[in-house]
Amino acid sequence: MSMNFLHYLYNAKAALPDREEYYNGLLLEKDFLAYGAQIYSLLNQQEMLDSTPMFFQKVIKEKFKESYFQNLFIKNQMKMILKIFEDNSINVIPLKGVFFGEKYFGHLGARPTSDIDLLIKPHDLNKAMKCVKILGFLVEEEPIKDHFHCSFSKTLPGSEIPLTVELHWDLLQEKTSAFKVEEFWVEAKGVEPYHHVKRLSNYHTFYMICLHGWRHNMDSLKYYLDIIQMIYKVGDRLDYERLIEDASRHKTLKRMTRTLTIVYQECPFLEELKPFPYKRSSRYLKYDEKKRQGVKNYQRYVDFIDYQFLSYDTARHKLFEVVRWVKTK
Structure with missing residues (x-):
């Protein structure tokens, strides 16, 4: 049912169902509810929200608010990382996360984010690791052989889930392709007001x-x-x-x-x-x-x-x- 709902979101020819039991069924689906923020934002942008039952609107709006406040915190944390990278002349490209959500979904709260993914150059890895540790990301995960990123976490007050930063030097596992991530850097654009922060x-x-x-x-x-x-x-x-x-x-x-x-x-x-x-x-x-x-x-x-x-x-x-x-x- 959750996949079926995407047809109503993006297909201009499809009219939203008017049966309340349909929306009750959606809210019972864990995977659907986890992305209620995106559903709310898309319905709102396309002026379709009022065509859904009030109880459905209320639930997904709460998910949107949760996403917004969580993303706001993560964005502030990311700005701190980008600043210290900028100060240390580390070139970096934010992957997915709040930058992606704001650009393609249109609002900071529109796409839930739980961590920070950053693409860096391989020769900057040690310097980048030192920078994130300075900011309190001290819990280092065991590296995986032939993998393409490493992870650092820090505990947050009042939260059982730590915030994790993943430092990527590639996008695919070694020895499984002829992919060259350098091509992505060549077409990346600068992000104001930084000199070392870029966007894919x-x-x-x-x-x-x-x-x-x-x-x-x-x-x-x-x-x-x-x-x-x-x-x-x-x-x-x-x-x-x-x-x-x-x-x-x-x-x-x-x-x-x-x-x-x-x-x-x-x-x-x-x-x-x-x-x-x-x-x-x-x-x-x-x-x-x-x-x-x-x-x-x-x-x-x-x-x-x-x-x-x-x-x-x-x-x-x-x-x-x-x-x-x-x-x-």
């Missing part, structure tokens, strides 16, 4: 968001919302031909086409917003089937194998992932 281009933001969704096997509504919202906002400025050419060169083509095929399969109305002519064969588990109990185990197994081991463009990359997975089990 729309194109590379979309590329990154698709890779992020693939890495989590599109197992949450938020990955669909991020990709769909970018298609909705950026539209014709997204160059799918370039995306496929770059993904072929980077050896990320299966990951990219798998992700976008799943999104377009679940949300066929996207073809009217921006057609995607590079879809793969449609054999993936639908989102609601992934979330629903009772789906046959072999279907989940096939989906897992396809995602975990067959999403790589070369036999060498597939073999590396199989060996890595076995070693971690």
Whole structure:
């Protein structure tokens, strides 16, 4: 049901349901409620909020307020990090998070954020680590071999959940592609009033968001919302031909086409917003089937194998992932 609601949000031809039991059902879905802030913001922006029952509006508005105050705190923390990076001449690109939410969803509270993801240059890693530790992010997670980021956390007064900063020097695991993150830096734009803080281009933001969704096997509504919202906002400025050419060169083509095929399969109305002519064969588990109990185990197994081991463009990359997975089990 939660995936079905996206059709009403983005399909201009669809009228919102008027049955109260429909909205009651949505509020009972944990995954839907977790992203109530985005639902509220999108309904409000499109002047559709008043077409929903008052009890539904009240619940998702509370989620929006929670998201706003949490994001406000995280944004202030991020500004402190960006300032110390600026003072130490560390080039940095914020990934996802509050910058992404404000630009593509239109409001600080519109997209819940729980941590801070930053892309830096590999040679700046040690300097960046020292900077975040100065700001109190002292709890360092055990590094993962061949991974592309490290994490630092600090406890917050009155909260059981610490705030985490992830320092990325790449966007994909080593030895699984020919991807070069330097290409993203080349097209990144400066952010006022900084000299060392940059923002990814729309194109590379979309590329990154698709890779992020693939890495989590599109197992949450938020990955669909991020990709769909970018298609909705950026539209014709997204160059799918370039995306496929770059993904072929980077050896990320299966990951990219798998992700976008799943999104377009679940949300066929996207073809009217921006057609995607590079879809793969449609054999993936639908989102609601992934979330629903009772789906046959072999279907989940096939989906897992396809995602975990067959999403790589070369036999060498597939073999590396199989060996890595076995070693971690």
